[in-house]
Amino acid sequence: MMKGIFPLDKFKAYETPFYYYDMQLLDETLRTVTAEAGKYAYRVHYAVKANANPRILGRIAEAGLGADCVSGGEIRAALAAGFPAERIVFAGVGKADWEIKLGLESGIACFNVESAAELEVINELAAELGKTATVALRVNPEVDAHTHAKITTGMKENKFGINLGLLGKVLDSLPALPHLRLSGLHFHIGSQITDLSAFRALAIRVNELQDRLEARGLQLESINLGGGLGIDYYHPNHLPIAAFGNYFAAFHELLQLRPGQQVHFEPGRSIVGPCGSLISKVLYVKEGEVKKFAILDAGFTDLIRPALYDAYHRIENLSSEEAEEVYDVVGPICESSDVFSRDTELNRVRRGDYFAIRSAGAYGEIMASQYNCRRLPGARFSDE
Numbered sequence: 001m002m003k004g005i006f007p008l009d010k011f012k013a014y015e016t017p018f019y020y021y022d023m024q025l026l027d028e029t030l031r032t033v034t035a036e037a038g039k040y041a042y043r044v045h046y047a048v049k050a051n052a053n054p055r056i057l058g059r060i061a062e063a064g065l066g067a068d069c070v071s072g073g074e075i076r077a078a079l080a081a082g083f084p085a086e087r088i089v090f091a092g093v094g095k096a097d098w099e100i101k102l103g104l105e106s107g108i109a110c111f112n113v114e115s116a117a118e119l120e121v122i123n124e125l126a127a128e129l130g131k132t133a134t135v136a137l138r139v140n141p142e143v144d145a146h147t148h149a150k151i152t153t154g155m156k157e158n159k160f161g162i163n164l165g166l167l168g169k170v171l172d173s174l175p176a177l178p179h180l181r182l183s184g185l186h187f188h189i190g191s192q193i194t195d196l197s198a199f200r201a202l203a204i205r206v207n208e209l210q211d212r213l214e215a216r217g218l219q220l221e222s223i224n225l226g227g228g229l230g231i232d233y234y235h236p237n238h239l240p241i242a243a244f245g246n247y248f249a250a251f252h253e254l255l256q257l258r259p260g261q262q263v264h265f266e267p268g269r270s271i272v273g274p275c276g277s278l279i280s281k282v283l284y285v286k287e288g289e290v291k292k293f294a295i296l297d298a299g300f301t302d303l304i305r306p307a308l309y310d311a312y313h314r315i316e317n318l319s320s321e322e323a324e325e326v327y328d329v330v331g332p333i334c335e336s337s338d339v340f341s342r343d344t345e346l347n348r349v350r351r352g353d354y355f356a357i358r359s360a361g362a363y364g365e366i367m368a369s370q371y372n373c374r375r376l377p378g379a380r381f382s383d384e
């Protein structure tokens, strides 16, 4: 029996909760992003932080995307999944020495550097290994992404990136760091951005900056515009593929590139978000005085986004066609924030029903924890 895209009969053989990945949708998304970026020869590096499940990474590597990593662990995962080192970039405000050495030894394409202090360390470690590190400077463009406060990164007071006011000083320091080669600038303004005007503002800021750098005699090989394209959490069936066409077109329309300049992007959520659902079973229906609670075997240890960011994920009862009733959907963790949704209309719920929490392919499985000594959620795939 299927409900929507979900093979319920198959699910009965699996221990819940688990992530279920629609691999056909992932493939279609990869075809779309490749075709849309290809129109302008833009290069796409998948942000591994969104989901590092080996099968998902393998599929993305096969599709020819590069990888954007933020730790030594992610570099290892990307290499193991088949991403060539020359398509791996490494970002993050706190790169440890061993992680920098791993990047240098594996021959990754570029370090996205976030501070003057980090430039000095990369220069030293590259000197020790007799190598030259290719670096891009992550600049804080001071563009408001109008997204959730915990996932906005491009404004002034931020641990990320080099502030515009300090860029000149950092550039002045480069000639004294002979084991570094500057390839370009890197930006990232935030995540789950659905209003393209924030990206337009970024493109305009990049143009201003390029003019300033040119006045200093600097020509850049590459411009990396980060990630951030949002997905439609409310309509996972109608709009399962993010607006890649409009997204790349907005940059193409505005960016004033110099001859030979490469443009890079680092989408995470928009690649993997829609293809994953968290599948969970109802343990109890608790009838309160005013409310009814559907208590699931999944909790915020399996999907933390609702608890951490008040994020909305559409929830469906896969086992019932009965008339809708209103429930709070909660997990078993001993914390009052372990709530997936409140006052949610669901087909009448009974113990043992299967629930799908949709659009959970990004920042879901990878952010799972073992709090309360819980087992990590499993992963199942539509093509297995």
Ligand code: LLP
Pocket (backbone or CB within 6 Å): 047, 050, 068, 091, 151, 187, 188, 190, 191, 192, 226, 227, 228, 229, 266, 267, 268, 269, 270, 305, 309, 362, 363
């Ligand atoms: N590049 C950089 C430098 C980033 O910091 C991020 C995300 C990305 C690319 C990918 O962004 P995306 O395309 O996925 O928006 N855990 C949060 C999201 C944190 C995003 C952190 N940086 C969530 O569940 O909403």
